Amino acid sequence: MEAVFDLAAGLVKQFQKPTLGFLIAGMVIAALGSRLTIPDAVYKFIVFMLLLRIGLAGGMEIREANLGDMILPAAIAVAVGLGIVLLGRYTLALLPGVRKEDGIATAGLFGAVSGSTLAAGMGLLEAEGIFYEGWVPALYPFMDIPALVLAIVLAKVYLSKQDGQSNGKVDVWGIIKESLQGSALSALLLGLALGLFTRPEAVFESFYDPLFKGLLSVLMLIMGMEAYARLNELRKVAHWYAVYGVVAPLVHGLIAFGLGTIAHFTMGFSPGGVILLAVMAGSSSDISGPPTLRAAIPSANPSTYVGSSTGVGTPVAIAIGIPLYLALASVVFGI
Amino acid sequence: MEAVFDLAAGLVKQFQKPTLGFLIAGMVIAALGSRLTIPDAVYKFIVFMLLLRIGLAGGMEIREANLGDMILPAAIAVAVGLGIVLLGRYTLALLPGVRKEDGIATAGLFGAVSGSTLAAGMGLLEAEGIFYEGWVPALYPFMDIPALVLAIVLAKVYLSKQDGQSNGKVDVWGIIKESLQGSALSALLLGLALGLFTRPEAVFESFYDPLFKGLLSVLMLIMGMEAYARLNELRKVAHWYAVYGVVAPLVHGLIAFGLGTIAHFTMGFSPGGVILLAVMAGSSSDISGPPTLRAAIPSANPSTYVGSSTGVGTPVAIAIGIPLYLALASVVFGI
């Protein structure tokens, strides 16, 4: 009972955090018809800075880290990415009014990872002073790529069966390459490489890290405005997408939280790391995912997956998911 | 005599301030034909950052403030906004060669407030270490909106009389809504709400506030370049606009300075607050005002109001007005 109360109190407290405040404010001003816009060039640059910063920190950390410690969390990341897509394939994609390829694409997007949501999670952890292994955010691709690849494979197999073609051959390596070349993963891996092979400590401390929190607040504002705009699109498709958009992030986050907790008790994986795994799982890809899916599953209607992800899934993942995992962690790990 | 000397010395000293230096430098390099440009995306983002920062500071301050202290300054802001428009309606708009709707639109723009000029005023106060109540900049809309609404109403009444139509009905609430939804007031109110309802202190201190002065210098440069470009446009219209552009900012600023001084002696309103009221009054709207007027008074020629405001009024308001109020305050309040 007390645990439930703690959880609720924790949730409320998070809502005063500026990160969430900016997100919600973005939705509100968009709903009120504000003509405020943040230039696209600024949005692209902020995303680049955040992902580069995540990569740099990860790379510098991995130099010092015990690679053995990373194996179980990385395996969990892969398993969660694949699991989310399979779960969606056999729930959402089977619902009435949901076209199979739309459902599969949506599950793929929710299995993949949003760098912005991850950055929000890191920001909140840092504001709380909760420790995490610096390399955890660098597990991003381990969850992201398998999810996108599996979704595209499942969709192609389904579609080629529909066409009566027996060969549902899919160019898996092509999809992986396509993912890695996308702007989000490129920036992350670029940072990772620079963190590993050069000594960027000074520029990291004086530039990338201090700008991180500030730019994150602007990004949250943009994502709030965008969420409101995409909600509109969602209205034209089956209601199940809205339901999925609300439920899936939390279910996915909790699954990852559970698996991460096992790693905590068996291997000493940090509570902060557990939270970040849950944040990644609960997030849905917003930068590289949509164009990858648009190109790879052309017959899937982008309004379904972009609407459910950007319009509903992302605000839920950030505004409800992250505070939930923080509150849960304070109950489970006593932090 | 000594007071006059102090005033002159104060004025000279201000000219070495980088804020004014950047403004003047912008005009000079534009006049010399430089091809330097600052990308539009950067300009928009700087304006957004400055207004958000003004709003955040205001909101955090209002949480702690005695609301009673704000009533008189807010009333002065409204009165000055309306007064400036009426003054312009019965001086500028009656001059030979000035079309009535052009004159009224121009008066509206000078009654409204420029966030950039206000930011320049704040920057100079902070450089001087002069205290002001943190909520003063948040009075912006109290002067801005009444001025724009009144100008549009006056123009519509005049135009409908011209047409021989008796019904000069004006959608006042529509104009207010339009103003609030504009990008400048949206950013300011967004910051205000976030300052009031969340705890943005950390991100304010580490990001919004330190970037403030730097970005302000870039903004001053842009405004200088823009002023030179607009001067050209002014050449094609009646000379009275140039005269108004020089005289009006100082007259308006001094009126507000006078009213603010009353609030100082009756209610303890700070000298810094008095200066900022004068800065707002002396400024003319550069971001939201022009498109609002262009849409609401289509027959008014934008070259008249944009030329007299951006081309003349704004440089005068910043480069002469602000140093003047600072010097005056040192004489009147002994700071």
Add this chain to the structure above:
Amino acid sequence: MEAVFDLAAGLVKQFQKPTLGFLIAGMVIAALGSRLTIPDAVYKFIVFMLLLRIGLAGGMEIREANLGDMILPAAIAVAVGLGIVLLGRYTLALLPGVRKEDGIATAGLFGAVSGSTLAAGMGLLEAEGIFYEGWVPALYPFMDIPALVLAIVLAKVYLSKQDGQSNGKVDVWGIIKESLQGSALSALLLGLALGLFTRPEAVFESFYDPLFKGLLSVLMLIMGMEAYARLNELRKVAHWYAVYGVVAPLVHGLIAFGLGTIAHFTMGFSPGGVILLAVMAGSSSDISGPPTLRAAIPSANPSTYVGSSTGVGTPVAIAIGIPLYLALASVVFGI
């Protein structure tokens, strides 16, 4: 022998510097087909900030400096700028397969100066804690303008002889004006003037200087990506351009290093200043130079000079040239 070893060790150490790391990383991700791009508006703004910062520092420094100290280094800058063009005119432009006007334009670009390369040099000196007279970067135009003017004059003289026209009259003052009005020199001179005539110390320390290193890293990334893209263009022209792109920056840098060393031993010019002179000489203009040449020598093929400069010359100048001069300085001056 030991000297050679020191030189090699110094070179290796520089490669771990993030400045070089970002440059090389940019080339690598472009080669791997990454779709990451930095918006053009951001690129333009970074260049503006870096050049303004160079100018500001120079201007503040000149206020205090002994103008007599600047004469010899400035004369060296002019001599090196002119010498590089003449050298190119009588080597590159005489090679088989190289059209004369293409060769002259290329020599002009290599005689001119790259603000980005100069900034990289300053960044590395500051990271090493090596002192230089703050006004040295402000010598930029003394090398840049003479080189561009001479190249354009030589090309016009050559072309008018070809046409059988005897009057090879060239508007030298027009070319100088054109150069000064370009965005790069405008920003530098703007900063210089503001540094000289206003007191920008506060905004310099809180904004322009701290952002310098961070933005420089982003710029290096962009330049690496760009270099890879331009290499492609180079493939279509004579191989001599690639050879020139590799050899010329180092030869030019070493010439300037030599002349600078004379100034060191005769006038006490600082070792850091010598290095920066070499960096300027080794650099080739990337912002203002190409459009100036494109307009002034229309028949020169831009693929030749942009390819050899941006595609080869700049990476060589930064990644090999700067570490080389640093290593050389540690041997020659014992720093």
Add this chain to the structure above:
Amino acid sequence: MTQPATKVVIVTEEVILNGVIKIIEDIGVRGYTVLSARGKGSHNVRSGGQPSVTAAFTNIKIEAIVSDRAKAEQIADTIASKYFANYAGIVYLSQIEVLRGEKFKPGFSGGGA
């Protein structure tokens, strides 16, 4: 394969974009394309993409393809008479040939994904 249609092109101030779109849609045309532009005409030079405190006065170019010539003229006339006394702008028509002509008939709103 192709069918004749008329392209109505409007170059005008960005500030009236929404009004122009409303006229196009009210006349029953469902599609249009908008491009950013700058230019010069009988009014002042206008900028676009430049930093400008009057960026709202940037030009735009709007194109609407209509299968029915009369409707095209109606759009052009309505825009010109409503706006061009007060706002800078030009409007012209161009004959083109469209594929999948049914898309450009008023009222069409189907479509693929």
Add this chain to the structure above:
Amino acid sequence: MTQPATKVVIVTEEVILNGVIKIIEDIGVRGYTVLSARGKGSHNVRSGGQPSVTAAFTNIKIEAIVSDRAKAEQIADTIASKYFANYAGIVYLSQIEVLRGEKFKPGFSGGGA
């Protein structure tokens, strides 16, 4: 002085730009021009230049000038049939007159500087 030619215009989603260019080049046309656009059609409103997590769905307008009418139709047909079941897009043809007509003949690849 001028020679007749056909301009093929495609307005579609940015995400298929490379595919569209490939079709143009495969049919033997060496040149094209691309413009950024936004617009509305039978699919959703698309944005352009706005901050958008789905900026990849921005519209583009591609123009290819071809001297040979049959090739122009072939480009239009191939693009429409390959993409427009799944992607938002329109394609149309317009008659124009080009100077220096040889530039627009397939296979031409010379040029000045």
Add this chain to the structure above:
Amino acid sequence: MTQPATKVVIVTEEVILNGVIKIIEDIGVRGYTVLSARGKGSHNVRSGGQPSVTAAFTNIKIEAIVSDRAKAEQIADTIASKYFANYAGIVYLSQIEVLRGEKFKPGFSGGGA
């Protein structure tokens, strides 16, 4: 209602924009519209909007509407012969119908607000 006119379209390097505009104005045409473009032709691929140390080589598309066909041809010829030996570029003409035709007659410079 409408009157025939000729649209001259030039796609070329940004670096010669001012020269092209000067030719248009010297021939007595007072208006033009400029759009940012990227593209490929017989010269190299050109970029636009991409970060580029050679952004000055970005393409632009310039359109000038002229009521007098001869003047249109004169503009096209002058630009092509002055620039296209050295700069990348194409020029073509297109027949259109303008509203308010007097605006496109050389020398017109009136206008509303």
